Amino acid sequence: MAQESRVKKTLLNARVNLIFYFLTLALSFFSRKIFLDTLGADFVGLTGTLQNLLGFLNLAELGVGSAIGYLLYKPLYDHDQNKINEIISVMGYLYRWIGLIILAAGILLSFFLPLIFPSDNTGFPITLIYFAYFSFLGSSLIGYFINYRQNLLGADQRNYVVTAYFQTANIIKTLIQMVLAWYTGSYYLWVIIEFTFGIIYSFILNWKINQTYPWLRASISSGRALFRQYPEVMTKTKQLFVHKIAGFAQFQSQSFFIYMFVSLGGVAMVGNYLMIVDKLNVLLNTFLSSSGAGVGNLIAEGNKTKIMSVFWQMFSLQFFVATFIVYILYKSIDSFISIWVGEEYILSGVIVVLILIKTFLSFTRSTVDQFIFGYGLFYDVWAPLAEALIYVIVALVGGYFFGLKGVLCAGIISLIVIVELWKPYFLFRSGLKVSVWNYWNGYFKCFFFSFLSIVFCNSIIDYLVTLPATVSVIIWIKYVFIVSLIFLIVISSVYFVGNKHFRSVVGLFYQKIFLR
Numbered sequence: 001m002a003q004e005s006r007v008k009k010t011l012l013n014a015r016v017n018l019i020f021y022f023l024t025l026a027l028s029f030f031s032r033k034i035f036l037d038t039l040g041a042d043f044v045g046l047t048g049t050l051q052n053l054l055g056f057l058n059l060a061e062l063g064v065g066s067a068i069g070y071l072l073y074k075p076l077y078d079h080d081q082n083k084i085n086e087i088i089s090v091m092g093y094l095y096r097w098i099g100l101i102i103l104a105a106g107i108l109l110s111f112f113l114p115l116i117f118p119s120d121n122t123g124f125p126i127t128l129i130y131f132a133y134f135s136f137l138g139s140s141l142i143g144y145f146i147n148y149r150q151n152l153l154g155a156d157q158r159n160y161v162v163t164a165y166f167q168t169a170n171i172i173k174t175l176i177q178m179v180l181a182w183y184t185g186s187y188y189l190w191v192i193i194e195f196t197f198g199i200i201y202s203f204i205l206n207w208k209i210n211q212t213y214p215w216l217r218a219s220i221s222s223g224r225a226l227f228r229q230y231p232e233v234m235t236k237t238k239q240l241f242v243h244k245i246a247g248f249a250q251f252q253s254q255s256f257f258i259y260m261f262v263s264l265g266g267v268a269m270v271g272n273y274l275m276i277v278d279k280l281n282v283l284l285n286t287f288l289s290s291s292g293a294g295v296g297n298l299i300a301e302g303n304k305t306k307i308m309s310v311f312w313q314m315f316s317l318q319f320f321v322a323t324f325i326v327y328i329l330y331k332s333i334d335s336f337i338s339i340w341v342g343e344e345y346i347l348s349g350v351i352v353v354l355i356l357i358k359t360f361l362s363f364t365r366s367t368v369d370q371f372i373f374g375y376g377l378f379y380d381v382w383a384p385l386a387e388a389l390i391y392v393i394v395a396l397v398g399g400y401f402f403g404l405k406g407v408l409c410a411g412i413i414s415l416i417v418i419v420e421l422w423k424p425y426f427l428f429r430s431g432l433k434v435s436v437w438n439y440w441n442g443y444f445k446c447f448f449f450s451f452l453s454i455v456f457c458n459s460i461i462d463y464l465v466t467l468p469a470t471v472s473v474i475i476w477i478k479y480v481f482i483v484s485l486i487f488l489i490v491i492s493s494v495y496f497v498g499n500k501h502f503r504s505v506v507g508l509f510y511q512k513i514f515l516r
Contacts, residue, residue: 016160020167021283031174038181039190042123047191050133053109053116054140071232072155073374077300081215084152086226088216092148093223094237099144106137124187132191139198146202149209149218158212165205173197239378242385253392257407261399269345270404272337273352277359280325284363295374308432312442312501313508315367320495320502322363323450326356327487331461332480335471354408361415368423375431383426387418449498453491461486 035044068091075083117129153161173193180189258270298310334346391414398406428436467479495502
């Protein structure tokens with residue numbers, strides 16, 4: 001029954017995430033066009049920059065929500081309502097302090113806004129800048145003072161509730177902003193709608209939480225008294241903070257290194273490819289993140305045989321999907337860039353391959369990451385620091401001698417050393433408690449199946465279909481459809497015949513979709 005509930009919730013999370021992914025993706029193209037035409041690029045740039053500034057302040061939260069989510073898995077599995085109330089109370093107490101810190105830092109930062117955004121450079125009155133800034137700050141603080149209980153929904157595999165209410169409110173908000181921008185062109189109305197919907201979403205979400213968990217009685221004052229009874233919260237928070245801040249620093253520095261050793265044009269050209277990869281990464285995470293809380297629930301159940309079985313099912317599916325996406329990108333991304341922004345933005349074949357290698361490594365790390373999180377294995381704080389240090393050193397040396405290739409190799413090398421080598425060893429030694437050679441045996445089997453599928457499919461595709469030199473949108477779509485269909489048939493057949501874990505996943509999905 002527990003496994004059935006886990007799978008059902010995972011599929012529901014994935015389905016809701018997928019629906020809203022495509023809705024918001026489509027809306028984002030239209031809304032950005034209208035906002036640029038009616039409010040101007042400068043205002044769009046101003047709001048984006050203000051939100052990025054506040055994003056740095058939100059670094060104060062890194063780790064708390066994840067640590068609490070990990071601690072909730074066991075009491076949720078045991079239906080221990082008293083324990084859940086205590087943990088959410090502690091979270092409310094911590095988030096209250098984080099909110100106050102962000103509020104104080106936000107007020108301090110506001111004194112420098114006239115220097116950061118001088119009116120003679122931006123063309124906007126300082127009153128508008130302050131109005132937008134404090135509206136965004138207020139929307140951010142709502143999450144810390146009021147919406148902190150939504151973490152319970154995520155840990156309970158009910159993140160589809162958060163997604164549905166948040167994205168619905170976001171879609172309605174954007175539509176209203178589009179209409180008002182089109183008919184009035186008012187900056188202030190745009191900001192007012194942004195802030196108002198933050199409040200509306202908060203009321204609706206908390207009403208739903210009260211309806212879902214009528215027994216939930218979180219109290220800030222109780223959290224203060226209980227805080228010392230949960231030392232693991234601060235321990236896990238500190239560990240997660242190091243993991244996330246190191247990753248954040250590495251992610252943010254790539255453009256800087258490309259600019260340092262190549263040019264701003266190089267940043268833009270790589271950015272075009274990375275934008276496509278990032279959109280697909282969001283799509284992939286739409287499915288994979290839906291199972292995160294289910295992994296924590298599974299580990300809390302304690303059935304080691306079932307844990308290992310689910311690990312290999314998820315890993316096989318992840319490897320299958322990552323191979324499919326990266327191969328289709330390899331066959332079609334250059335032609336898409338040519339149609340989208342022009343042939344002059346196409347990068348050399350070596351650069352594209354390096355981008356896709358890093359993309360593949362990033363895509364295939366998620367199962368190990370989810371199980372590390374499920375076991376709460378965050379104490380290897382040296383690992384993210386080492387990953388960031390390796391990245392910086394290789395980027396500096398490689399960028400100096402090899403330019404863009406060297407900078408891209410930095411990300412690949414740091415991922416291989418820490419994510420591909422250390423993390424599986426850490427998980428299998430300290431979490432799953434079996435030999436890491438089990439992992440490498442399964443890894444290279446999946447790698448062989450993927451490699452065999454690519455070699456076989458390449459020979460078929462090169463014989464059956466070719467892409468002409470001049471490509472239209474219709475021709476490109478037909479080409480991608482044919483290539484995707486052929487490769488899907490080939491790789492599905494290879495994995496189905498050679499991988500028993502993949503067969504069990506297919507059987508599971510078949511039962512849930514067609515035999516329910």
